[in-house]
Amino acid sequence: MSNWFSQTFPNVVYQGWSGDTGWLTAINQTIFMTFWSAIFGGLLGLIFGFGLVVTSPRGITPNKVLFWIFDKIVSIFRAIPFIILLAFIAPVTKTIVGTQIGSTAALVPLSLGVFPFYARQVQVALTEVDSGIVEAAQAVGASFTEIVFGVYLREGRSELIRVSTVTLISLIGLTAMAGAIGAGGLGNMAIAYGYNRFANDTTLVATFLVLVLVLIVQVVGDYLAKRYNHK
Amino acid sequence: MRKHQNLSMTNPIISLKNIDVTFQQKKRTIEAVKNVSIDVNRGDVFGIVGYSGAGKSTLVRVINLLQVPTNGQVIVNGETFFDGQGAGKSGVQIKPNELRDRRRKIGMIFQHFNLLNERTVAENVAFALQHSPLKADEKQAKVAELLELVELTDRADQFPAQLSGGQKQRVAIARALANDPEILISDEATSALDPKTTNQILALLKKLNQQYNLTILLITHEMDAVKEVANKVAVMQDGQVLEEGSTLDIFTKPQAALTKEFIETATNQDKALATIAESDAITTLNDNEVFARLTYSGNSTNEPLITTLYQKYEVVANILYGNVEILQGTEVGSLLVILSGSADGLAAGLQSLKDQGVSVDILKGKQA
The missing domain is CATH 3.30.70.260 (ACT domain)
Structure with missing residues (x-):
């Protein structure tokens, strides 16, 4: 069995398991980048998404100026292709994390790359919360924070989980590009050690592992979204 | 009920004076409510009848300032909520936290119930009690009491999606009554219900009016509903009140063509x-x-x-x-x-x- 494996996937075996260019390292890097940029980008996205919804003309505190600012920031960042953002944001990255390369450095462009996408998704998810329910909450004298947390967040929970799943999956896709600034990960494995070296077996296995990650996120996300939907 | 009314202040519990509500759309100005004045006395069941788009819903949202009027005066329970001419939001005479407090004394129910889907029946009612001075166990007791009133005690732990339309509306009524309001605004509350359920809800409203002297504003496009419970009626069209009077007068001596039409249908x-x-x-x-x-x-x-x-x-x-x-x-x-x-x-x-x-x-x- 192991003999068959090393003959069919020689380059995969050559990469090793835990070394600098090993598979475990690549998996860890991908998970590390996905996790932390999901936290930072997710938070930013939530803030902007909620901001867009509450300050919109039909929101609970309509504010043209703030809405315009939220809207334009999100639009501009969404318009920048991620691979260019990686390079473009490098000086900022250096100021924040002290280096321009590596997995940690990739967190800055990853977070900034994913947040506008997530913000739009959050905006859509929250807009789907029935405005009548918000009005009913206002009619019983609910405060701003009670409406944000008790109505929008609670009523939109299932939909937020669904869009978070989509975002997380596209974030895994973005981490593959982070290899361009030496962040490592499965994407880098597939390109730098697979494609560039004509090691198709490495590309294949790296792709397969990314698929497994995506599948896990999808299954867990779907389960949670269903679990929290009582409509 | 009548006796009680005579003893209480002669001042109306709700007084809307010369209310205009104008919406500014890009190049169009929409006058949803035009110069409407209405007085509702304590203990009244006041029906507001009109087709959709007549401005009924907009008008009643002015009472708890869910809709800030463009012009006019809004006085509830002797307290001026709004007073202004073209003033918009600056005409609001009450602080935001006070307004939230007053809103708790004005219950509201809606055509589509507007229950929180992700909360159980009991949690929906409890949602309205967040600011109540009651202690936690008193709140629980209050929720139980309200659910008993609307006969939904056995549904306390179910989600709205598991209920029928009539049951959902009863949950909404329980929620609206959580803070012991003096006024209940019913915005087409029976319009999405079948005739039998409609009658049950109307009977419940009537009971609330008689037992608790609850003042009810009943917005509807069905004269039938008004006929059942209201003692006064205003008929609205194009943002204006065409005709107003006791239900008996309106039914026996309707003046406006629209009123006659409604009565014929009813x-x-x-x-x-x-x-x-x-x-x-x-x-x-x-x-x-x-x-x-x-x-x-x-x-x-x-x-x-x-x-x-x-x-x-x-x-x-x-x-x-x-x-x-x-x-x-x-x-x-x-x-x-x-x-x-x-x-x-x-x-x-x-x-x-x-x-x-x-x-x-x-x-x-x-x-x-």
């Missing part, structure tokens, strides 16, 4: 009229005949109208349709008749009917 007269108007008797009406609608209420119903017509004026009445409603404890009858007799007899007979307080509408014939 009493099924429209269908009867449509059928009768097609009939041979009407299409071939003789010169000495008139087709008329007679509407009478309470006091005049003791008189044998039809017999008197024949005995005194030799006018024969052929009754094509008849209907009697009980409104606020008073009988209201309407008849569609063909009256035939001599020209003089008809004129005198019709006059005598009017003298007895019967309102006469000539629908077809010489004197129409």
Whole structure:
């Protein structure tokens, strides 16, 4: 069995398991980048998404100026292709994390790359919360924070989980590009050690592992979204 | 109830004065409510009737300032919420936290119930109690009490999606009553329900009005609903109040064409009229005949109208349709008749009917 494996996937075996260019390292890097940029980008996205919804003309505190600012920031960042953002944001990255390369450095462009996408998704998810329910909450004298947390967040929970799943999956896709600034990960494995070296077996296995990650996120996300939907 | 009303202040509990609500859309100005003044007394069930788009919902949202008016005055319980001319938000006379507090004393229910889908029945009711001074266990008891009132105790832990429309509306009523409000605004609350459930909800509202002296504003496009419970009615069209008065007056002496239309629908007269108007008797009406609608209420119903017509004026009445409603404890009858007799007899007979307080509408014939 192991003999068959090393003959069919020689380059995969050559990469090793835990070394600098090993598979475990690549998996860890991908998970590390996905996790932390999901936290930072997710938070930013939530803030902007909620901001867009509450300050919109039909929101609970309509504010043209703030809405315009939220809207334009999100639009501009969404318009920048991620691979260019990686390079473009490098000086900022250096100021924040002290280096321009590596997995940690990739967190800055990853977070900034994913947040506008997530913000739009959050905006859509929250807009789907029935405005009548918000009005009913206002009619019983609910405060701003009670409406944000008790109505929008609670009523939109299932939909937020669904869009978070989509975002997380596209974030895994973005981490593959982070290899361009030496962040490592499965994407880098597939390109730098697979494609560039004509090691198709490495590309294949790296792709397969990314698929497994995506599948896990999808299954867990779907389960949670269903679990929290009582409509 | 009436006694209580006499003892309480003569000031209306809700007073809307010269309310305008104007929406500015890109290049269009929409006047949703135009110069509406309404006074609602404590203990009233005040019906506001009109087709969709008439401005009813916008008007009642002015009461708890869910909709800030453009002009006018909003006084609730003697407290001025809004007073301004073209002032917009700056006309609001009450601080945001005070407003939230006052809103808790104005319950509101909606056509589509607007329950929190992700909370159980009990949690929905408890949501309204977040700012209540009650302690945690008292809140629980309050929720239980309210659910008992709306007969949903056994559904406390279910989610709204598991309930029928009528049950959802009862949860909404329990939520609206959580802070012991003095006013309940019902915005088309029965419009999404079937007739039987509608009657159950209306009966519940009536009970709340009688037992707790709850003042109710009942917005609806169904005159039927108003007929059941309201003691006063305002009819709205294009943002204006066309007509306002006691339910009895509105039903027996409607002035505006729209009001008449609503009443005809509510009493099924429209269908009867449509059928009768097609009939041979009407299409071939003789010169000495008139087709008329007679509407009478309470006091005049003791008189044998039809017999008197024949005995005194030799006018024969052929009754094509008849209907009697009980409104606020008073009988209201309407008849569609063909009256035939001599020209003089008809004129005198019709006059005598009017003298007895019967309102006469000539629908077809010489004197129409």
